[in-house]
Amino acid sequence: MSAAPQKAKAGAEKMDVTVSAVVPLNDLVTRFEFQRPNGERFPPFSAGAHTVVTMDDNGRTRLNPYSLMSDPADASTYAISVRRDDEGRGGSLFMHRNVKVGDAMTITYPVNLFSLDLRAKKHVFLAGGIGITPFMAMIAQLERFNGNWELHYSVRSAALGTYVEQLTSKYSNKVHIYYDDQKQGIDLEALLDGQPLGTNAYVCGPKGMIDWVHATASAAGWPDANVHSEEFTAPQPGKPFEVRLCKSNKTITVGENESLLEAMEREGVDAPFLCRGGACGQCETGVVNADGEFLHRDHWLDADEHASGEKIMPCVSRFVGTSLEIDR
Amino acid sequence: MTIQFNKETFRDDYSFKNSDWAIERFPFPFHEDSYMYSVNMEQHRGGPEGSVYEKRFDVDEHYVSEMEDRAMVLADDPLRCQSLPHMTLAGWDLLELIMVSKSEDYPDLFELHRDGDTWRWVNKPMGIDDTFTFMDETTLPYGPMEYITRQTQGDFCVLDQRDENLWMDAGMITTQADWSLDFDIGMNFFEWHAPVPKAHEMGIFQRALKFLLNIPQGAPARRLNWTMTVNPLLDTSPENYHKWGIQKTTLTPENIGAKQHLRVELQSFFRLPRSNALVFPIRCYLIAFQDIVKSPKWGRRLHRVIRDLPEELATYKGFIDNRPMMLDYLNQFDDGLPTSPGVFPENETEPPLQK
Numbered sequence: 001m002s003a004a005p006q007k008a009k010a011g012a013e014k015m016d017v018t019v020s021a022v023v024p025l026n027d028l029v030t031r032f033e034f035q036r037p038n039g040e041r042f043p044p045f046s047a048g049a050h051t052v053v054t055m056d057d058n059g060r061t062r063l064n065p066y067s068l069m070s071d072p073a074d075a076s077t078y079a080i081s082v083r084r085d086d087e088g089r090g091g092s093l094f095m096h097r098n099v100k101v102g103d104a105m106t107i108t109y110p111v112n113l114f115s116l117d118l119r120a121k122k123h124v125f126l127a128g129g130i131g132i133t134p135f136m137a138m139i140a141q142l143e144r145f146n147g148n149w150e151l152h153y154s155v156r157s158a159a160l161g162t163y164v165e166q167l168t169s170k171y172s173n174k175v176h177i178y179y180d181d182q183k184q185g186i187d188l189e190a191l192l193d194g195q196p197l198g199t200n201a202y203v204c205g206p207k208g209m210i211d212w213v214h215a216t217a218s219a220a221g222w223p224d225a226n227v228h229s230e231e232f233t234a235p236q237p238g239k240p241f242e243v244r245l246c247k248s249n250k251t252i253t254v255g256e257n258e259s260l261l262e263a264m265e266r267e268g269v270d271a272p273f274l275c276r277g278g279a280c281g282q283c284e285t286g287v288v289n290a291d292g293e294f295l296h297r298d299h300w301l302d303a304d305e306h307a308s309g310e311k312i313m314p315c316v317s318r319f320v321g322t323s324l325e326i327d328r
Numbered sequence: 329m330t331i332q333f334n335k336e337t338f339r340d341d342y343s344f345k346n347s348d349w350a351i352e353r354f355p356f357p358f359h360e361d362s363y364m365y366s367v368n369m370e371q372h373r374g375g376p377e378g379s380v381y382e383k384r385f386d387v388d389e390h391y392v393s394e395m396e397d398r399a400m401v402l403a404d405d406p407l408r409c410q411s412l413p414h415m416t417l418a419g420w421d422l423l424e425l426i427m428v429s430k431s432e433d434y435p436d437l438f439e440l441h442r443d444g445d446t447w448r449w450v451n452k453p454m455g456i457d458d459t460f461t462f463m464d465e466t467t468l469p470y471g472p473m474e475y476i477t478r479q480t481q482g483d484f485c486v487l488d489q490r491d492e493n494l495w496m497d498a499g500m501i502t503t504q505a506d507w508s509l510d511f512d513i514g515m516n517f518f519e520w521h522a523p524v525p526k527a528h529e530m531g532i533f534q535r536a537l538k539f540l541l542n543i544p545q546g547a548p549a550r551r552l553n554w555t556m557t558v559n560p561l562l563d564t565s566p567e568n569y570h571k572w573g574i575q576k577t578t579l580t581p582e583n584i585g586a587k588q589h590l591r592v593e594l595q596s597f598f599r600l601p602r603s604n605a606l607v608f609p610i611r612c613y614l615i616a617f618q619d620i621v622k623s624p625k626w627g628r629r630l631h632r633v634i635r636d637l638p639e640e641l642a643t644y645k646g647f648i649d650n651r652p653m654m655l656d657y658l659n660q661f662d663d664g665l666p667t668s669p670g671v672f673p674e675n676e677t678e679p680p681l682q683k
């Protein structure tokens with residue numbers, strides 16, 4: 001059909017926001033709150049959704065995804081909590097160092113790759129560190145509808161326990177905190193055993209924790225469909241490499257500290273994306289020719305597809321070798 | 329523009345008819361002289377002024393009569409509308425989407441007044457003025473999905489999204505092209521598409537599902553689908569096949585221009601914000617062959633498409649037996665001249681019929 005052809009834009013719809021609050025929570029984590037100019041309302045969202053924040057870092061555009069952690073029923077404010085990563089590529093450092101109350105920023109409409117299963121009779125949340133953020137929104141949503149939930153939250157120490165106080169004072173019977181520095185750990189096998197039929201488990205945290213929860217639940221006989229995880233892979237730095245973009249008729253170099261997707265954007269190539277974390281599949285790109293080795297870091301392609309060398313997810317994956325040509 | 333609503337029927341005496349306005353804006357589905365499946369998606373963000381693509385939920389002259397027909401179908405068979413328990417939130421999402429869209433797009437016909445969770449909804453064509461509490465089902469005469477889709481043209485599938493798949497977990501289906509919500513309820517995307525020929529082998533559904541799973545909030549999409557219906561019947565359901573199937577045998581060379589209708593579905597897809605479900609409205613437009621051929625371009629093209637359609641598709645779409653009679657009729661309107669690209673009739677520039 002071609003009733004009114006419109007070229008799809010890369011990425012989700014964007015909206016202009018103003019930074020309405022910057023709240024340091026501890027040594028590592030700061031909350032940023034946004035409002036819309038002119039008092040407009042935000043679109044409602046579903047708990048577990050993220051937004052991609054555009055940062056103008058001295059002329060360099062950074063696009064980082066963050067879970068929305070505010071109450072989905074609150075259309076006046078969106079909030080994210082950002083953990084400072086001193087070793088990372090600079091997005092979180094930019095947020096911590098440069099973003100001030102009153103700044104104008106651009107964020108995308110919410111995209112949800114980690115939604116609640118609304119059929120579940122009970123929701124068990126397993127959070128590690130900054131992985132608490134999507135659960136803040138999920139808890140708010142479930143509280144509104146009298147949902148049955150419990151939270152098991154692992155933090156390094158009391159001093160770095162983001163939102164621990166708020167959660168334990170409000171929901172003392174449902175929230176369980178585990179302090180690494182006191183050698184406390186979640187007794188996952190016991191926790192998964194004896195949950196009522198129809199319970200769903202959700203995990204957000206470091207990769208090791210996510211793998212551990214999936215493996216333990218699977219071994220305990222849980223259906224895979226009842227165990228949900230969200231793992232955003234930040235693009236990892238790596239050796240620069242050259243790519244031929246056959247549709248755009250360009251050859252570009254991907255720098256050490258940028259992703260293939262970012263390099264294409266820098267060169268003005270309109271490549272599709274949504275999550276920028278290897279999870280949504282939107283940026284999947286065909287490989288035309290390759291002589292070298294792929295460093296696949298996405299969660300979208302399966303093992304066979306990774307091995308085939310026929311596809312790459314430019315948002316997180318890299319390449320080492322003599323030549324690469326992709327269908328973009 | 330003020331719409332003059334028709335008083336008409338889609339059953340018994342079939343008094344349905346399209347005005348010149350409705351014929352001109354009919355969503356003719358063929359952009360070239362042949363047809364094959366494709367995912368053919370585009371963004372649903374308006375279209376030419378006055379076209380069916382312009383508004384988020386098109387309202388036309390058939391609105392009031394279509395809603396009366398829907399009420400009759402539901403009175404006979406309440407299972408045409410179902411919503412599994414976990415889909416209530418998505419129902420509220422849909423109610424909000426439609427009320428906000430219609431009140432913004434047709435302020436002379438619909439009004440929405442919101443004061444916190446107290447909402448007042450005014451539907452002038454149907455004479456409705458209700459005040460209710462958003463998210464409180466007890467304040468509406470039906471569940472939220474049923475309430476709003478009894479007031480909106482088109483069928484509605486409300487699809488839950490989980491396990492990298494879409495699930496037919498709620499819907500209002502009374503104007504369908506021979507499929508059953510009661511049969512499909514709870515099925516996933518591949519299960520409910522299982523009867524479609526060829527498309528599985530072509531990988532169409534894998535690609536379509538990937539696209540649909542990624543439809544973001546604020547960026548709806550649309551596509552067209554089509555089939556054939558004898559008599560202007562909205563309810564061509566399997567449940568009532570014994571009533572309408574037999575009517576396919578009543579075509580004659582004399583009545584085919586009036587009785588044979590092209591049935592086009594304007595399908596759209598919206599991400600629902602609170603539930604992360606996907607709503608899939610399927611809006612049915614009917615047009616008699618004798619009205620299509622008033623546009624020389626459409627007459628030429630329809631003949632060529634129907635003539636060259638693969639046999640499996642003509643069988644699946646249910647008109648293989650009537651195809652020869654259709655072609656005899658349509659052949660009169662095909663003089664072999666080339667057609668301009670695109671779906672619009674271009675009556676001012678397209679040459680008149682040369683035979």
